[in-house]
Amino acid sequence: MRYLLFLLASLILISCGSSRKNPPSRIIDRPIVFDEEREQLSLDYMKERYGLEQEQPVIEPKMVVLHWTAIPTLERSFEAFKNPTLPGARTEIAGAGNLNVSTQFLVDRDGTIYRLMPETTMGRHVIGLNHAAIGVENVGGTPETPLTEAQVEANIWLVRYLKSKYDIQYVIGHHEYTNFEDHELWLEKDESYRTQKSDPGEEFMAKVRAATADLQFKPLPEPVRNETFPLIRDIVEDYEKYKENTLEERRIKHEDILPLIAKWKDHELFEVNKVGTSIEGRSLNLISVGSGDTDVLLWSQMHGDESTATMAVFDILNFLADDSFQQEKQELLQNVRLHFLPMLNPDGAEEFQRRNALGIDVNRDALRLQSPEAQSLKRIRDSLDADFGFNLHDQSRYYNAEGTEKPATISFLAPAYDYEKSVNDVRGNAMKLIVQMNELLQEYASGNVGRYNDDFEPRAFGDNIQKWGTSTILIESGGFPDDREKQEIRKLNFLAILAAIFSISEEDYKRAAIADYSKIPENDSKLYDLKLTGLQYELLGDQYILDLGINHSEIPSKGEQKFYFRSNIADQGDLSTNYGYQAIDVSGFSLKPGKIYPQTLPNLKAAEKLDFSDLLSEGIAYVKVKDLPKGQNYTNYPIIIVGERFRAPEKIEVGMNPTFFLQKTGESGYAVINGFVISLDGSAPKIENGLIIRN
Numbered sequence: 001m002r003y004l005l006f007l008l009a010s011l012i013l014i015s016c017g018s019s020r021k022n023p024p025s026r027i028i029d030r031p032i033v034f035d036e037e038r039e040q041l042s043l044d045y046m047k048e049r050y051g052l053e054q055e056q057p058v059i060e061p062k063m064v065v066l067h068w069t070a071i072p073t074l075e076r077s078f079e080a081f082k083n084p085t086l087p088g089a090r091t092e093i094a095g096a097g098n099l100n101v102s103t104q105f106l107v108d109r110d111g112t113i114y115r116l117m118p119e120t121t122m123g124r125h126v127i128g129l130n131h132a133a134i135g136v137e138n139v140g141g142t143p144e145t146p147l148t149e150a151q152v153e154a155n156i157w158l159v160r161y162l163k164s165k166y167d168i169q170y171v172i173g174h175h176e177y178t179n180f181e182d183h184e185l186w187l188e189k190d191e192s193y194r195t196q197k198s199d200p201g202e203e204f205m206a207k208v209r210a211a212t213a214d215l216q217f218k219p220l221p222e223p224v225r226n227e228t229f230p231l232i233r234d235i236v237e238d239y240e241k242y243k244e245n246t247l248e249e250r251r252i253k254h255e256d257i258l259p260l261i262a263k264w265k266d267h268e269l270f271e272v273n274k275v276g277t278s279i280e281g282r283s284l285n286l287i288s289v290g291s292g293d294t295d296v297l298l299w300s301q302m303h304g305d306e307s308t309a310t311m312a313v314f315d316i317l318n319f320l321a322d323d324s325f326q327q328e329k330q331e332l333l334q335n336v337r338l339h340f341l342p343m344l345n346p347d348g349a350e351e352f353q354r355r356n357a358l359g360i361d362v363n364r365d366a367l368r369l370q371s372p373e374a375q376s377l378k379r380i381r382d383s384l385d386a387d388f389g390f391n392l393h394d395q396s397r398y399y400n401a402e403g404t405e406k407p408a409t410i411s412f413l414a415p416a417y418d419y420e421k422s423v424n425d426v427r428g429n430a431m432k433l434i435v436q437m438n439e440l441l442q443e444y445a446s447g448n449v450g451r452y453n454d455d456f457e458p459r460a461f462g463d464n465i466q467k468w469g470t471s472t473i474l475i476e477s478g479g480f481p482d483d484r485e486k487q488e489i490r491k492l493n494f495l496a497i498l499a500a501i502f503s504i505s506e507e508d509y510k511r512a513a514i515a516d517y518s519k520i521p522e523n524d525s526k527l528y529d530l531k532l533t534g535l536q537y538e539l540l541g542d543q544y545i546l547d548l549g550i551n552h553s554e555i556p557s558k559g560e561q562k563f564y565f566r567s568n569i570a571d572q573g574d575l576s577t578n579y580g581y582q583a584i585d586v587s588g589f590s591l592k593p594g595k596i597y598p599q600t601l602p603n604l605k606a607a608e609k610l611d612f613s614d615l616l617s618e619g620i621a622y623v624k625v626k627d628l629p630k631g632q633n634y635t636n637y638p639i640i641i642v643g644e645r646f647r648a649p650e651k652i653e654v655g656m657n658p659t660f661f662l663q664k665t666g667e668s669g670y671a672v673i674n675g676f677v678i679s680l681d682g683s684a685p686k687i688e689n690g691l692i693i694r695n
C-alpha cells in the first residue's frame, strides 16, 4: 500500500514537472515567419520606440494583453501576422516602423490555442508595452463573429498558464492600454503615436477577470486624463463673470475697444504698446502678459467685419486679470508670454467691411506688405519670433460640417506652408492643438466644428507665418442657431483659445494625434437660413415640385438699427443635399403669389392702422404707399410696402425677394414675407423686418 502511494505520488510529480518543461498538450505550435528580417525589425522597433538596445528581441513578461483580430477566420487571421513586414494597407501605424504585427498566441473560435512565436520574443501588438506584454489574439470580433464562450475559457486557461510561468502582474484588454501612459512600464517615446482600440471589450474582460480573481492581478491604473480640460470646464462655468460687457454685438468699432485698451495699459499685469497705425490713423495695440519663454501671438479682425474673436480676446483679458484661478494662471504666465493684437483692421471695422481703407484684403498682403496693418503684423511676428500664432477670423454662417445639418460654428485650419501641404513639426503642433480644441468644443457644441480648406495660399498671413516657423492656427467663427450676434460663438472662442493657451503651457497638446486632425469634418457650404421642401409650383398651367433655399441677408443701415434683412432666394430645385437653420416640409402646399392691397395709402404712418393678420389671411403681401419716406428701406410691419407703380412678380426665381403664400386645402397655411415664415394660425404675425420696395 505504501509502495503504491509512493508510486502514485511519483507519477504526479513527474507529470507536474514535465508540464513545466514541455508545452501542455493544449497549445499547438504554428509559427509565423520569424527570420533574420523580422528579428532585425523587432530590434529596430525596440530601439526606436522604447530606447531599448538589445542583442535579441526578447521581453520580460509583466502583462497579458487580450485582443480580437476583427477577422472572421483562423486562416485569414494567421495570414495577417505571418509575414515579417506590415502589409501596405496599415498606413496608420506604418510611420512607427515596418515590423508586422503579431501576438504570441492566437485562439480560434472553438478555443484551440495556437502559439505563433516563442512566448518571450517581442510581438508588435500594443503601443508602449510590447517589451513587457504577451499578446493573445482571438479570431473574430466582427459584428457577425462575436467572441465565443470557448474563447473565453481558452483565454482563462492561457492566463493561468502564463501566470504560472512568468511574473505576470496585469491582465488587460487591448482597449485599456492607454491607461498605462503614465505607468513605469510605458516606454513609447512619441506622445502622439496612439490608435483607438475597442477589442476585446468590457464583457470579455469581465469574464476573464472574474475567473482569474484568485491570481490577484493588479488593478488597471487610472486612465491618464487631459490635464487642461477639467480646468477649462471650471473656468467656463463662470464665463459670465469674465465676459466684457461693454462689447455685446458684432458691429464693434475702434472707439469701442480704446477704453478697454487704456484700462489694461494702467493695469500692472499687462504691458500695452502701440505697434502701428492704420491708413486712416487708428492705433494698433499689442497687449502682452506673462514672463515665459514660449511666445504666443494672437491677432483678430484682420477683416473688419469679423469681430467675434475680438470680443473673446477681451473676455480672456478679464479672466487673466480676475482674482480667480490664481495658481493656475501664475503657472501659465511663468511658462508663456501672450501677445494680443485685437482689431488689426480698425478702418474696416469702422464700416463693418472685410477690406481695409485701401480696399485690399489684408490677408492677401503678407508678401507685398503694402498696407500698414500688414506691415505691423509682420514686424511683430518677426520681432517676437512667436512659437504659436492664432489667426482669428469669422466665416460664412452658411458653412456646415460636411455631411451634416450642423453649422460649422467653429472651423479650424493649420494652414499649409507649401503646395504639397507638407507637415513638419511647426504645422504638426498646430494640428495637435486643433485636435485638442476640437475635442473640448464637442462638449459644448457637438458636431459644430469644421475643418477649413488647407490649399496653400502664398499671399495669406496664416500660410506664411506657418512657413516662417510659428505654429499657426486659424480659427473661423461661423454661425450658430439663434445667435445672430455671435455671443454663444464668442464663448466658444473664449474656451477654445484658453484651452489652447493652457495646453501650450503644459505641453499637453503633444499627447494629441495628428491623425485625428483629418477626422474633423471639412467645411461644406450647404446651409440656408430657411429651407422649404417639396412645395407645389404652377407655371404656364403645369405643376412642378420645388425646394427653396432662402437666405436672410444683412444690409447695413444708418438708421436706428445697424442693419436690416433683405432676403433672397439662394437656390431652387432639388435641394435634398442642403440644410436649413430652419427647415420646413411644405409638401402638398401650393405657392400662391402675394396680392396687392386694393387701396393706396397716403403715407407710411397710415399703414399702422392696418390689421396685418387680416391682410395676410386674405393673401395680401403688398401695400402701396404714395409718399415713401426717403432713405428708409425697411419697416417693422410683417408686409412689403411698395411704390405706386409696383407690380407683383409673376414667377419666382433665384435672387428675388421671397414673398408669397403657401396654401393647402384644410390647412391654415403660411405667409412668407421677406423670406420669413408666418404661420397663419391666427396668432399675431411677426417677422424680423418687412421691406420698402420703391417700384
Ligand SMILES: [Zn+2]
Pocket: 302, 303, 306, 393, 394
Ligand atoms: Zn477673415
